[in-house]
Amino acid sequence: MDRFAWQVCAKSARDWEAALEALEPVRAPAFQQGAVYGAIAEAAGRRVARLELRSSGRQIGLVQMIGQAGLWPISRGPVFAPDLTAVQQRAALRALAQRVGVVLATPELPVAGAGLIPLVTSRHQAIWDLSLGPEALRAGLAGKWRNRLSAAERAGLVLCPETDLAGVLEQDRAQQRARGYRALPPGFTRNWSRIAPQDLMALRVETPAGQRIAAGIFLIHGTGASYHIGWSADAGRAGSAHNLMLWQAALQLRARGVRQLDLGAVDGEEGAGRMRFKLGTGARAERLGQTCWVLPG
Known part of the structure; x- marks a missing residue:
């Protein structure tokens, strides 16, 4: 031994x-x-x-x-x-x-x-391999996932940097209460932003009229990144805003040298809909x- x-x-x-x-x-x-x-x-x-x-x-x-x-x-x-x-x-x-x-x-x-x-x-965690090229990544999307992404693109939804970190954290807390789950406290995200602002990517999705309908926060750690927070309004869910945000975030992270995106847990308590959403990217469920x-x- x-x-x-x-x-x-x-x-x-x-x-x-x-x-x-x-x-x-x-x-x-x-x-x-x-x-x-x-x-x-x-x-x-x-x-x-x-x-x-x-x-x-x-x-x-x-x-x-x-x-x-x-x-x-x-x-x-x-x-x-x-x-x-x-x-x-x-x-x-x-x-x-x-x-x-x-x-x-x-x-x-x-x-x-x-x-x-x-x-x-x-x-199990959903791990998305970003080492492939953009065309291969898009081809790896599940059919329905890719169709929703295309619909969001045709609708003219716009992805831009999110500057209101406090607002996203408050909306995430409200979302946690409504759905009955708990995650890392807001102070964790604020401290990450303070200690390593270059390694936190916050994004928002707006309608062509400028209405904010979804937001997300990604943590970057070496050649990996983690999908940390995702919030969506009813209009965002109806318009597949998160499909657009996650796809564009993956491309931006890949351009920064990130090879792997951790989308979080995909076990029973995560909910079937969220599980399908994460695995629809082509991510693999790793134990x-x-x-x-x-x-x-």
């Missing part, structure tokens, strides 16, 4: 992001493992720990953990080198628990076996690891 030893990583925020990209050049790590997420947690007074795992002089693992009441939760991490087997990843997780204490991990990819006690079943209590080993 491989023996793994985690060490504290003192990289700067920029070097941390570069190390993540070098370690996993194909699958963009989730924003929960990124430097901005850690900076937001630190600003809120939380403990943030970053560690690296090396073998034979090669970096094979990175993890960012946000301490909470004596626990070390890991969200969508650690980030491992692609050639590490599931058995090696499990051993590395147990070595991490041996190093830091109580670890509750939700790995990016499924990992199971001895020493990992399941607590919450795994969920995350289950949340587990990691025993030292």
Whole structure:
């Protein structure tokens, strides 16, 4: 069995992001493992720990953990080198628990076996590969999704930058109350905008008459991005404004070097309509690891 030893990583925020990209050049790590997420947690007074795992002089693992009441939760991490087997990843997780204490991990990819006690079943995320060209991306849209996009384009809907971030956050809170779900608090988005304004893209969709009918916020983290907030008025839903916004956002993100767009959860509680909307882009439903209590080993 491989023996793994985690060490504290003192990289700067920029070097941390570069190390993540070098370690996993194909699958963009989730924003929960990124430097901005850690900076937001630190600003809120939380403990943030970053560690690296090396073998034979090669970096094979990175993890960012946000301490909470004596626990070390890991969200969508650690980030491992692609050639590490599931058995090696499990051993590395147990070595991490041996190093830091109580670890509750939700790995990016499924990992199971001895020493990992399941607590919450795994969920699925819609991951849209933006590495293809625009024509191939459009061809990959589901037929009905593409038809709605074309209808929004023919209607003359206009996409433009959103400058009223506070307004979008308030509308999103109202939307959450109406639909009965919860997401990250508005302060998270405000802090992201303050710490890394260049890595937040806010967009709005207007009618030809200038009426605002939809808005969205995207978080950019390395070569990945996440669809963070989406709001739509009744007229926006009727006019397929979100199809236009998401399509144009994907093209803009791709032009910035983003290879992968995380559209969020696509499990039962997400709602069939929203699930079809996300997967209609051609995104694939990827299973995350289950949340587990990691025993030292």
